[in-house]
Amino acid sequence: MKIVQDPPNKLPQDTPADVAEAVKGLLHKNPKERMLPAEAYKMTHESLIASWDRRRRMATPLDIRLGLTRPEDVSFKLRWGILGCGPISSDWCKCLKEVPGAVLQSCAARDEAKASKFAASHGVERVAPDYQALVADPDVDIIYIGTITSLHKEQVLMAISAGKHVLCEKPLATTAADAAELYAAAEARDVALIEGMWTRYFPAVEHARAAIELGTIGEVRMVQADFPEICYAVQYAPLFFGSTAPTAVVSAGTGGTGGGAVIHYDGRGAAVLSFPSWACEVPEVCEVIGTKGRITLDNWAMHPSRITIRLTTEQCWNEPQGHTSTAQNGVRPHVEQVTYPVPEPAGLPAAGWNYVNQHGFLYQAEAVHRCLAAGLKECPQFTKAESMRIMEMLDEIEKGIADPCR
Numbered sequence: 001m002k003i004v005q006d007p008p009n010k011l012p013q014d015t016p017a018d019v020a021e022a023v024k025g026l027l028h029k030n031p032k033e034r035m036l037p038a039e040a041y042k043m044t045h046e047s048l049i050a051s052w053d054r055r056r057r058m059a060t061p062l063d064i065r066l067g068l069t070r071p072e073d074v075s076f077k078l079r080w081g082i083l084g085c086g087p088i089s090s091d092w093c094k095c096l097k098e099v100p101g102a103v104l105q106s107c108a109a110r111d112e113a114k115a116s117k118f119a120a121s122h123g124v125e126r127v128a129p130d131y132q133a134l135v136a137d138p139d140v141d142i143i144y145i146g147t148i149t150s151l152h153k154e155q156v157l158m159a160i161s162a163g164k165h166v167l168c169e170k171p172l173a174t175t176a177a178d179a180a181e182l183y184a185a186a187e188a189r190d191v192a193l194i195e196g197m198w199t200r201y202f203p204a205v206e207h208a209r210a211a212i213e214l215g216t217i218g219e220v221r222m223v224q225a226d227f228p229e230i231c232y233a234v235q236y237a238p239l240f241f242g243s244t245a246p247t248a249v250v251s252a253g254t255g256g257t258g259g260g261a262v263i264h265y266d267g268r269g270a271a272v273l274s275f276p277s278w279a280c281e282v283p284e285v286c287e288v289i290g291t292k293g294r295i296t297l298d299n300w301a302m303h304p305s306r307i308t309i310r311l312t313t314e315q316c317w318n319e320p321q322g323h324t325s326t327a328q329n330g331v332r333p334h335v336e337q338v339t340y341p342v343p344e345p346a347g348l349p350a351a352g353w354n355y356v357n358q359h360g361f362l363y364q365a366e367a368v369h370r371c372l373a374a375g376l377k378e379c380p381q382f383t384k385a386e387s388m389r390i391m392e393m394l395d396e397i398e399k400g401i402a403d404p405c406r
């Protein structure tokens with residue numbers, strides 16, 4: 001794609017090629033080397049914009065940017081127990097191996113022989129005979145739940161009762177009421193319960209969040225996103241509109257042939273979300289549309305490796321007919337595009353991996369280590385409040401969609 005910067009970009013100057021090069025250099029190093037010195041992460045919004053190394057700071061993980069955690073705490077020791085030995089647990093273990101503080105302590109499956117095979121292929125130290133034994137192991141600090149969603153509730157509760165922290169695959173539960181019960185149980189036991197919405201930890205998403213905070217595209221008026229699994233598309237609404245309650249949620253369609261939802265935030269704008277059937281070519285693009293520009297996350301939006309920021313040119317803001325769109329005014333937007341390559345192997349499932357861009361799980365894995373090191377019970381990239389808000393929206397959306405894929 002040709003990058004257009006005509007007339008010169010109003011953002012502080014970084015040529016896209018420079019940015020891509022710098023970030024590529026960072027991301028392709030091993031996790032320790034990828035870390036900037038702690039000092040480099042201490043920043044305010046002003047320094048974010050003014051700093052010489054803005055290119056790195058735009059994608060700084062939110063927990064570090066807010067000063068809640070320290071980059072070096074990817075080395076904080078956490079002994080992981082893997083509950084469920086299916087494809088997603090396999091990809092998770094591969095990423096944990098690259099986190100300096102992670103220990104693959106134990107795993108369990110419904111069938112012990114399956115768990116033994118999984119342990120051998122991933123270098124997991126122990127095999128527990130069943131899930132209950134896994135969560136009871138005193139040498140396990142945190143349980144990763146990679147089973148089907150309908151089982152999450154009983155398994156999360158089992159792990160929490162044993163006093164373990166939990167990272168549970170998205171979606172956390174099948175209803176908001178169940179999710180609320182799980183968060184209440186975690187709070188009562190004083191353990192962390194984190195829903196694994198891994199999208200939130202990708203550098204392209206961190207960059208988008210920082211750009212919105214800086215007002216780069218003005219006021220957000222519309223969010224558009226698509227994905228067959230509703231929770232993925234929906235999570236982009238509170239990311240860019242905040243976790244306050246929407247004024248209306250309407251939906252229609254079916255899981256089999258496709259559906260959609262509009263989430264309206266009175267006086268602010270709306271999220272227009274589509275849920276194409278799995279049997280289609282899925283665009284997997286997120287657009288964040290503002291009064292001064294537009295952000296596109298893609299390649300692919302639920303685990304994006306690219307952000308494109310199109311800025312409305314200043315001349316458009318004063319157009320007499322009140323249309324700020326560059327297209328309506330026959331001018332080109334200023335375009336800045338930054339690619340954040342997922343660590344190799346990336347892209348379509350590479351040999352030995354099960355899902356797309358799944359090596360990007362690493363970003364979430366590192367954040368969990370940093371946040372637990374700091375004594376946090378959640379990661380700021382995806383808080384309990386937001387997770388609950390999304391669960392409520394999912395309940396509403398599912399009222400209008402037959403056979404939805406949550």
Ligand SMILES: NC(=O)C1=CN([C@@H]2O[C@H](COP(=O)(O)OP(=O)(O)OC[C@H]3O[C@@H](n4cnc5c(N)ncnc54)[C@H](OP(=O)(O)O)[C@@H]3O)[C@@H](O)[C@H]2O)C=CC1
Pocket residue numbers: 083084085086087088108109110111114146147148149151169170171196198355
């Ligand atoms: N973050 C991400 O990128 C991804 C997240 N996910 C999420 O991960 C979770 C699992 O993914 P999904 O592909 O649906 O699951 P799978 O069909 O891969 O099953 C995962 C595990 O669930 C258990 N399981 C499967 N079927 C049954 C059953 N009928 N009865 C009891 N246990 C069963 C098995 O555990 P055992 O090994 O113990 O037998 C299995 O290994 C979901 O929450 C999904 O949303 C999925 C893909 C990607």
Ligand SMILES: O=C1OC[C@@H](O)[C@H](O)[C@H]1O
Pocket residue numbers: 229302303355356
């Ligand atoms: O959660 C997921 O489930 C389906 C996959 O294709 C997708 O990449 C993954 O994020």
